[in-house]
Amino acid sequence: MDRFGRRTLLKAGLGVGVGLGLKPELALCQDNPASSRPGEGDLLVKAGDAMKNPLGPGDIREGARPILAWAMDPADGTVRSGSRLNQVLLVRLDQEELSPETRLRAVEGIVAYTAICTHTGCEVDDWLPPEQLLHCPCHGSRFDPRDSGKVVDGEAPRALPALPLKLDNGRLVVGGSFTARVGFQTA
Amino acid sequence: MSLSKAVFALLLIAGPVSAQQPQPAPAPPVPAALRNYKPVTADRLKNPEPGDWLMIRRTYNGWGYSPLDQIRSNNVNRLQPVWVLSTGQTSGHEAPPIVNNGVMFVATPGNQVIAIDARSGSVLWRYRKELPEDAVVLHRTSRGVAVYGDKVFFAAGDAILVAIDARTGKEVWTAKVEENKNGYYLTMAPLVADGKVMVGISGGELGTRGFVAAYNVDTGREVWKAFTVPAPGEPGSETWPAGGDEWKTGGAATWVTGNYDPETNLVYWGTGNGGPWMGDQRPGDNLYTASTVAIDAATGQIKGHHQYHPNDSWDWDEVSPPILVDYRRNGRMIKGLINVARNGYLWFLERSNGKINFIEGKPYVKQNVFKSLDPLTGRPDVDPNRKPGTGKLADHCPSLWGGKNWPPVAFSPETRLLYIPANENTCGTSTGREVEYMPGRSFTGATTGFYLAAGADHIGEIQAWNVDTGQRVWTHSFAKSPNWGPMLATSGGLVFSGGTNDRMFRALDASSGKVLWEFPTNSGVIGQPTSFMIDGKQYIAVQSGWGVDSRGMQARLNLISPGEYPEVPEGGAVWVFAVK
Structure with missing residues (x-):
């Protein structure tokens, strides 16, 4: 559609x-289109970037903490920041370490996941450099971004949904919907 | 002629309309158990009938004590389930079954309240409030409802206070407590005192500013709001960085219900960690974080406080309110407050018509952060090497979960013992980092670790302390489980609690700590047990439904000892037991 x-x-x-x-x-x-989930073809912009510059692979450095980003409608520049469930984490990893499934969703080792923990919906905003794991500070769940965001520790009941990426004209573009429902169980 | 009179006149001309007009669908009949619902008065809250359990801890003093004594050490081994009811929810079931004259009210995760015929276990009504999918509710639980008049008060997760008609389960009014999108949410049970209904907030990890707010019970209109972080110029503001904005996101959440002293009309409410977690990002004592505040129920004015540790940097929320109990010390009776703090210390305090005085403090679990306490004020001398900071790792015992977390203690006036659900031997590490405030987003700025103290042979404990001697009398320890079980004491010489990962709900001899009975329920029991009476027979009630932080600690332990701490089955149920 x-x-x-x-x-x-x-x-x-x-x-x-x-x-x-x-x-x-x-x-x-x-x-509200700003609250719609990221969809295929959306660009990605860094959270807080008033200029709304689309991110390219060069903006995501290996060894750096994950970047918080929003999807942006390429047609009218609507940034999809209207729902907290749309927060996206971008992190660059060693391509050789990615699982086959994760590699299919990655661009030059860059992978994207929801920032919303599947446990109780906290932001997964901590990064453990030695282990290369995403860490939720609320209740300590850890997720492996090299392997489909699977839970390696903690209370989270399921993996972090991933957002497929592709490259288009040197810019990172959303390649499809999140791989699973974003958020936690509310009822 | 007024419009209403005109309409009335037209109706007279037209004759009775009922014959011509379609009838509205008749309301479903009110079940017999609710038809004669007994309204809850202020007097009944102050002096509840022995067979009722009208408030989360039954009485305003927070004792968690039932005067019922039919179930005793000589018959408790014949305790059997009378009925059990599924709640349809997963996650942590922490609310007590509130019982008013045979009608039970239970809050569950998923923004749900169920009214139950306490005799049969039949559902009388079910209230559900849909949560928006992007709601910010970092702990999917409810710690109970309050009852008053013919209403049931429920604090919905998305920061809305709801008054429900106790007879029908329909909403009477709702009041927006705060903006959920900005990280304010609710998990505690409301408190009705001085004719008002009060709530405290959750969200200490999200850059919120704590408060307790009171509402008119009939209309939901806000009567007062007592912030637990003062604004510049208010008393206590001198404990925050001068000229800064730190107070706006300073934390001091109020996520456990306070206790109340009708004599002085003061509510004693606990407050949580500072925000962000690292104290060096908000230099100063940071009143009223990690404190008990005494709030005037009439006006909302804070008339006294005791801060358990200044400049919190360990995520040690001191939200559990002190219980109100008069105890003997050094030859005199003290109008007391006793608090079992998350920081690992047991605090004996003195209450008055405002000021809170320090009497005595001592560790009840391994604690390596306080070198000593000031003998006059109780202010701890903190070991700087045990205090994490921004870019500074420190390890400390107890862990961030504390020696005792939210699960409430119980006190028996017969044994004079205080019963503590404790976790011994837990330690943690913490390293801070800068964090930027964004509304509704995580605002902790810390990476934490968890480990067990060297030589630890157990974790969970039930401790019993004599309040008059300040000495520990017995300890029951759980070799392979933490303890997340709220306590119930009864006049039958028993204490009841669950809290362990083996799904057990158990009764112990209140004097000796000997386990006299236990029963494996559907899940782990982290609910607050209660006791009530119908037709002269005593019952024990509790929710079983493991989750939230108990699940978190179990997962961490399983990482330390793989396979030894498997997932505990989840899914909630209400259990009622009696001697057959």
């Missing part, structure tokens, strides 16, 4: 949602 079609459908859904008595903020959240 093209973007226009998707948005129209979501707007139609908004009317139905209000009619059913859904909470307006929920319905609005679905309608």
Whole structure:
């Protein structure tokens, strides 16, 4: 479905949602392209970059801490920062160490994962350089970005969903949807 | 003629309309157990009937003690399940079954409250509040409901206080406590005192500023809001960097319900860690982090405080409120407060109409951070080598989970013993780093590790301390499990608790600590046990449902000793036991 079609459908859904008595903020959240999950073709921009410069492989250095990024609609420059569930971590790893599955989603060793822990939804904002692991400071879950974000320690019940990447005109581009539902269990 | 009169006149002209108009669907019949629901009065909260359990710790003093005595050491081995009910939820089930005249109310994860016929275990109604998928709720649990009048008060995870009609399960009003997108969420049970309903907030890891807020029970209108981090110019603000913004994100969350002294109308509420975790990023004592504050229930004014350790850098939330108990010391009776702190010390304090005085403090688990306490104020002399900082690693015992975390203690006026669910031999490392504040995002700035002290032969404990001598009387230790079990003491000379990774719920002799009975439930028991009576028969109730931090510690232990601490089965249930 093209973007226009998707948005129209979501707007139609908004009317139905209000009619059913859904909470307006929920319905609005679905309608807002800034809150839509990253989709194929989206560019990536560093969180806090007012210039909204699309990131390229050269911006992600090996050995550095993961970069927090948002997806951006290439058509109208909408940064998808409207939902905390859209926070993306970008980290560059040694290509030789990537699992075959992870390698398919990587560009020059750069991989992307949700920043939202699958345990209780904290930001996985810590990086353990010696072990090359993503670490959630809230409850200590650790995830291996070289191997599909799988849980290597802690309470998290499942791997960190990955975001496939591809290269387009020297820029990092989202290659598809997150590999699994982003977020934690709410009900 | 007013509009309403005009309408009335038209109705008279038209005659009775009921015959022509479609009838609204009849409301489902109110179950018999709820038809004669007994309203909860201020007097009943102050002096509850022995067979009821109307507040999370049953009484305002926080004792977690039932005066019921039918279940005793000589019959507890015949304790059997009467009924069990699935909650339909995973994650940590920490709330106590509240029982008012045979009607039970249980809060569960997933923003759910269930009303149950306590006799049969039948569901009377079920209230669910949908959580937005991007809600910020870092601990998926609820620690209970409050009951007052004909309402049930529930603190929903997404920072909304809900008043529910106890008879129907329908929402009466909701009040937005704070902005969930900015990291404020709720996990504690509301407290009803002085005719108001009070809540404290979670979010100390997210750059929040703690507070306790009080609401009108009938309307949900906010009556007062007591911030636990002062704004510039307010008392205590001198303990924060002058001219800085640190106080705005200073933490001191209030995520466990306070206790209350009706005599002085003061609420004693505990406060959490500072934000971010490293104290060197917010130089000063940082009042009122890691403290107990005495809040005037009428006005919200903070009239006294005791800070357990200044400039917290260990994530030692001191959110558990002290229990109110008068104890003997040096030949005199002290109107006391006793707190079992996460920092590994047991604190004997004195309450008044405001000021909190220090009496005595001593470690109850391995603690290597405090070199000594000031004999007058209790202020610890902190070993700088045991204090982590930005770019500075330090190791310390206890670990960030503390000697005792949130699970409440119990006190029996008969044995004069205080029962502590403790974790011994835990230690940790912590290294700080700079962290940038972004609303609703993690604001800890620390990398932490966990290990067991050299030579550790166990972790979990139940400790019993005599409050009049300040001495430990007995310890029951669990060789292969941490202890995350809230305590219940009863007049039958028993204490009840779970808390271990073997799914057991157990009864111990209150005087000796001997295990007299245990039962393997569906999951690990981290719920607060309660006791109630129907038709002259005593029951024990508890939720079983492992999760949240108990799950976290188990996972860490399994990393240290692979295979020895496997996952504990999850999924919640309410259990009720009686002697058959």
